[in-house]
Amino acid sequence: xxxxxxxxxxLLTVGAYLLSKALYLRYRHPLLNIVLLGAAIVIATLxxxxxxxxxxxxxxxxxxxxxxxxxxxxxxxxxRQRSLLRRYAPAIVAGVSLGSxxxxxxxxxxxxxxxxxxxxxxxxxxxxxxxPFAVEIARIHGGSPGLASAFVVATGTLGSVFxxxxxxxxxxxxxxxxxxxxxxxxxxxxxxMAFMEGEQQGSMAGLxxxxxxxxxxxxxxxMVRLLLRH
Amino acid sequence: xxxxxxxxxxxxxxxxxxxxxRFTLERVAAPPEAFVKKKLRFLGQVALLAGIYLLGNKxxxxxxxxxxxxxxxxxxxxxxxxxxxxxxxYVQDAADFLxxxxxxxxxxxxxxxxxxxxxFYRYGxxxxxxxxxxxxxxxxxxxxxxxxxxxxEKPCPN
Numbered sequence: 001x002x003x004x005x006x007x008x009x010x011l012l013t014v015g016a017y018l019l020s021k022a023l024y025l026r027y028r029h030p031l032l033n034i035v036l037l038g039a040a041i042v043i044a045t046l047x048x049x050x051x052x053x054x055x056x057x058x059x060x061x062x063x064x065x066x067x068x069x070x071x072x073x074x075x076x077x078x079x080r081q082r083s084l085l086r087r088y089a090p091a092i093v094a095g096v097s098l099g100s101x102x103x104x105x106x107x108x109x110x111x112x113x114x115x116x117x118x119x120x121x122x123x124x125x126x127x128x129x130x131x132p133f134a135v136e137i138a139r140i141h142g143g144s145p146g147l148a149s150a151f152v153v154a155t156g157t158l159g160s161v162f163x164x165x166x167x168x169x170x171x172x173x174x175x176x177x178x179x180x181x182x183x184x185x186x187x188x189x190x191x192x193m194a195f196m197e198g199e200q201q202g203s204m205a206g207l208x209x210x211x212x213x214x215x216x217x218x219x220x221x222x223m224v225r226l227l228l229r230h
Numbered sequence: 231x232x233x234x235x236x237x238x239x240x241x242x243x244x245x246x247x248x249x250x251x252r253f254t255l256e257r258v259a260a261p262p263e264a265f266v267k268k269k270l271r272f273l274g275q276v277a278l279l280a281g282i283y284l285l286g287n288k289x290x291x292x293x294x295x296x297x298x299x300x301x302x303x304x305x306x307x308x309x310x311x312x313x314x315x316x317x318x319x320y321v322q323d324a325a326d327f328l329x330x331x332x333x334x335x336x337x338x339x340x341x342x343x344x345x346x347x348x349x350f351y352r353y354g355x356x357x358x359x360x361x362x363x364x365x366x367x368x369x370x371x372x373x374x375x376x377x378x379x380x381x382x383e384k385p386c387p388n
Contacts (some may be wrong), residue, residue: 034333039340046344048330053344060338066328067335069279071300072286073325075307079318091376098370106364107277114356120349124360128368131336136298146342147349151357153340155365167364167373177376185368188332208372215300221296 002058005051008087008219009042009059016041021117028158030189035131071132074210088176088204095177096208099168099184103128122224123147126216130187133213141224152187159186160193172206179204184212275324278316282307 020037031111067119078085085092088101104125122143126134138148163186167178175198182190183205191209195202255281286303289295295302350357 014334017337022334034289035286035336035340038337039325039343042337042341043344045342048290053341056338056341060341063338064335066276066280067339068283068287068303069276070325070328070335071323072279072283072303072307073328075304075311076318076322076325077312077329078304079309079313082312088380091379092354094379095372095376098375099368102371103364106367107360110360110363111356114353114360116353116356120353120357124357127361127364131299131339132332133298135339136300140296140298144342144346145339147346149336150343150346150350151361154358154361158361158365159369163365165367166369170370170373172373173379174380176380180376181373184372185323185365210304214304217297217301219319220356228287 005055006059006062009051009056010063012045013038013042013063015057016045030157030193033153033157033189035149062136067132074213077206078210081203084203085207090205090209092180093175095180096184096211096215099181099208100128100212101219103185104216104219104223108223112227118228119143120147121228122220123160124138124151125220125227127151128185128187129213129216130209133217137217137220141220153189156186156189160189163190164193164197175200176204183208187212272323272327275321276328278321279307279324279328282310 016038019041020034022030023037024032024034042056045051046053059115064125081227090194107124107127108121111121116124119142122141123138123145124147125141125143126137126148129137129152131152134148134152135145137184159182163182164178167181172178172181178197179194179201182194182201184190186193191202194205283300283303286301286306287299289306290297290299290302307316307321311318311321
């Protein structure tokens with residue numbers, strides 16, 4: 001019964017989400033990542049019940065159908081913060097562009113030099129942007145959405161655990177600069193940490209997160225051509 | 231923490247720290263027709279967001295842009311909001327709700343990882359290095375240039 005399997009996989013995923021979210025809200029530790037924890041619960045259950053990945057796909061399609069509209073909704077906070085956007089335009093534009101470029105170039109070069117397979121390189125390029133962008137950027141350029149999401153979470157975890165310390169150590173004290181670095185370098189997870197530092201850092205991080213997604217998506221075609229030409 | 235800006239706090243929180251959805255007394259005690267109307271309005275907002283998303287996809291495909299349709303959709307909605315074609319009230323309830331639960335949609339995507347165990351096993355070290363070095367350089371690059379451009383700016387009171 002395919003309908004039953006779809007219902008089961010959706011219920012399983014919702015349950016995994018609620019469970020990992022409850023755990024995160026209880027302990028609030030950056031290593032307790034909702035995405036990885038939730039996916040691990042789902043994968044472990046599928047493996048234990050001997051359900052192949054192919055049977056998860058119809059449910060996955062239904063669940064991710066709202067991801068696109070939700071992502072478009074990111075324009076709403078961007079619009080609400082338009083006065084901040086105008087006020088700090090030079091720092092935002094320069095910081096986000098440089099950061100996005102550095103992220104892709106360095107990750108891509110290391111991946112290339114290390115001899116990673118061709119479909120892995122485009123998946124690692126969008127590692128600093130939030131998952132809905134990263135998944136699409138990877139897919140357009142021949143990468144894997146699943147791998148891209150794992151690299152995004154790894155980056156976000158790293159950035160949210162050590163990012164603040166790194167910035168302080170480097171003498172970056174300006175709250176606007178700190179927020180921009182956290183949002184550009186570690187997307188939503190960095191934004192959550194920035195909000196713990198303060199309102200200003202958090203708002204800047206949120207702006208940087210969306211803008212870094214747009215910037216990375218726009219530079220990625222050039223970067224792929226540069227790194228993966230025949 | 232200084233002064234709070236309620237308009238941004240609630241929304242930004244959604245990306246990393248999903249707050250529990252709040253059931254207020256008014257929401258439970260509202261008359262049924264108002265409840266249905268509210269739900270319908272919410273669905274209409276979701277439909278509008280979905281329409282803009284699909285339009286973004288169509289535009290990207292039509293112009294052969296190598297940019298994802300959701301990126302085109304965001305720019306489109308931002309432009310429509312700024313031009314006043316779409317008032318904020320037409321989309322904000324649905325957008326806030328979906329963004330609060332954005333993390334949920336990432337889980338089914340990450341389940342794809344069950345096919346990729348071998349890559350981590352074989353290339354784990356190189357991947358870790360690529361992610362570590364590029365993340366450090368991104369933080370420093372963005373932080374330094376933004377701080378340098380901010381140095382003439384008077385610090386914000388809050």
